[in-house]
Amino acid sequence: MESVRSVVRRHPWGADAGLALLLALMGAPATAARDPGVAGWPIFVLIFLPLVWRRRAPLVVYWTVFLTWVAANATVDLPGSVLALPAVLYAVARYRPRHALWPVLAAVEIDLAVTWLLGHQSGATVIQANAVAATAVLLGMNLRTHRAYLAALEERARRLERERDQQARLAAAAERTRIAREMHDIVAHNLAVIVALADAAALTTMTAPRGAADKMEKVAATGREALGEMRHLLGLMREGREAAPSVPVPEPSGPALVPQPGFDDIDQLLDQVRAAGLPVVLTREGEPGRWGPGAGLAVYRIVQEALTNTIKHGGPGAGAHVRLRYTSAGVDLEVTDDGPHRPGRARPPADGHGLAGMAERAASYGGNVEAGPLPDAGWRVRTSLRFGDAA
Template sequence: MKTLERLRRHPRLVDLLWTLPLFAYALVFMPTSLGPAAAGLPPDPFLLAMVFGLLTPLIWRRRWPRGVFAVIGLVSFAQWLAGVDPHVANVSVLVALYTVASRSTLRWALAAAAVSVFGFALPAFDGGQSFKSALNAMATVTVFVVAILIFGIYLRTRRAYLQSLEERALQAEQERDTQVRMAMAAERARIARELHDVIAHNVSVMVVQADGAAYAIDTDVERARNALETISTTGRLALGEMRRLLGVLRESDDTGSYTPQPGVGQLGELVEQVREAGLPLEFTVEGEQKELPQGLQLSVFRIVQEALTNTLKHAGPGASASVRLRYEDGGVEIHVRDDGHGTAEAENDGKGHGLAGMRERAALYGGTVRARPVPGGGFEVAVRLPAGEAVR
C-alpha cells in the first residue's frame, strides 16, 4: 500500500517504467521491418529514431496529453510519408488517444479519435491490399479506437465524480466544524447569561443579609446569626451552581451538562430565599399547571430570579413584592411587582444584563417583556412566554 502511494506521487516515473517494456519489445521486433537487419546488420537509424519518437513522449503524457498526442501523430505521419509499415511502437497512438480522452474535454477527445482513425486509414488503403480487406481492417481499428475513447471518457467522468465527492465531503466537514463552533459560542453565551443571573441574585441576597447582620449585631444577636447563616447557605448554593455551569466549559469533563437545570418547581425555594433575605413576598400560581419544556422552565425561573434581584437591589427598605405565575392555553404569564421607590433604575443600571437579559430569554421563545414604573411608587415586570420550542 505504501509503495502504491509513492508511485501515485510520481506519475512520470510510473509512465517511464511501463514504457520501458514497450521500448524493449519494439527494438526486438524492429528488424522484421527491414530485410537487411534480419541478416545481422544493425537496425536502420531512421527506424530507431522513429521508435524513440513514438514512445518517448509517453513519459509526459499526463502532463501534456494533447501535446504528446500531437507529437506522436506527427511522427506517425512522417513514418507513412517515409513508406515504413506500421510497427509495434505505433501502439503509442492508442495510448495517447486514451490519455486525451481521460484528461481533456469531450471535444478534444473526439478530435483525437478522428485523427487516429484517419492515421490508421492511410496505410490501410495505401498498402496494395484489396478495398474489402482494407475496409475490414479499418472497421477493426475503428472499434478499438471507439472502445478506447469510451473507456477514457468514462474514467474522466469517474475521476471528476470522485473529485466532486471529495469536495463535497470537505465542504460538509467544514460546515460541520462551523456549526460546532457556532454551537460552542452560543453555549458560552448561554453560560455567561446563566452566571450573571446566578451571581447577581445570590450576591444581592448576601449583600442584603450582610447589611442586616451589621445593623443588628449589637442589638439583636440572634437576628444577626440568622442573617450570617443565610449568607453562608446562599454562598454555598451560588458556588455549587457556578461549578455546575463552569463544568460545561471543561473539555475533559462534560458532567455539568447532565445536571438538572432549575425550573418552575424550584420557584418555591427561590421565594423562600428572598423572604429570608428580608423582603416580604407573596407568591401565587393561577390556572391549570402544565408540563412546560425544560428550556422554557429555565427561562421562567431566571426571569423571576432577575426581577426579584432587581427588587432587592433597587426597591429600598420597607418594600414588599408579589410574584404571580399564570398558566394559559397558549403559554405562561409572569408578573412581578413591588412597592419600592428605586426600581426605575433597574431598566439600565450599568451593572449587569438586567432587563436586557429578560428580553433575550423571552425573545428566544417568541415572548414579550413589559417593564415599567408603577404610578405612586414601585416597579412591575410583565412577561408572556408561548409554550413552544425555542425560536432558532
C-alpha cells in the same frame, strides 16, 4: 491494486516512464522481424519517448507521437510503434476536455482512410484499428468522468462536514447562552440573599450579636455557593471567549426571582410525564448533598430532556425508568426506555440540540453523556456528575 495506485500517484514520472518502456519492449519483437535497420531503431525509441510527459502535456505528446509515427512509417517499417498511439489517445481523453478529442480523432480517421485507399491496409485492419482507438478513448473518458464524480463527492462531503461542524458550534453556543442565563438567575438570587442578610446583620450587630453572627455564617455559605455556580458558568463560557448577553440584576427590593427546578422537583416532573401518557418508574439510592441549585438544575434538565426524547421517539406503549444514585461526590444518572429501538439504529433527534444540551450540562460538572440503543430494544442515556467542588 490500491498500493499500486498509491505508488503511481506519488511517482507519476516513474509510472509514465515505466509505461513507455513496457510498450516499447512489447513492440520491439514485431519491429525487429521487419529489420528496420540502424536508422530505424532511434526513430522507434523517439516515438515512445514522449510518453513520459503524457500526463503533463497530453495534446503536445499526442501530436508529437502521431506525426513522428506517420513520417517514420512513410519511409521505415516500424509495426511495433503503433502501440504508442492508443496510449496517447487515452491520455488526451483522460486529461483533456472532451472538445479536444475531435481534432485528434479526425487525424486518426484521416490517416486510416488514406492508408486504406492507397491499399496499405486492408478493411479488416482499419476496423480493428478503429476499435482499438475507440476503446482507448472510451476508457479515458470513463475514468475521467469517474474521477470527476469522486472529486465532487469528496468536495460535497467536506462541505457537509464543515456545515455540520458549524451547526454543532452554533448549537453549543446557543446552549451555553441558555445555561448562562439560568446560572445568572441563580447567582443573582444568591447575591440578593447575601445583601439582605448582610443588611440584617449590620442592623443587629449591637443588639443581637449572636443573631448577627448566624446571619454572617449564612452569608458566607451563600457566597461560596454563588462562587461555585459562577465558576461553572465561566467554565462553560471559556470556549470561544464569548460572553452571555448582559441581563440586569434586579435590586433586592424588586420582584422575586422565579426559582429554578432542582432535585426536589424531579417527582413533579415525572408526574407531568406520566400525565402525558408515559409510565415512568423512579429509583433513588442515597440522598443529595448540599451542592447548590446549579447541581439540581443540571440533573433536572438532563432527566427532562431524556424523557422528552422518549415521549417523542419511544412509540406507543413505551415505558421509562429513571435511576438516581447519589454519592458523596455527585450523582450517577441513568434513564432507559423500552421503546421499539433496534441496536445500531440511531434515534432521530428532535432538533439536534437535545443531546448537545445534555452534553454541555454534564461537561460543566466533569461528566459526559452516553446515549445509544440497548442490546435488545430501547434507549439509554447515562451520565455521572461530580459536584464535590461546587459546594
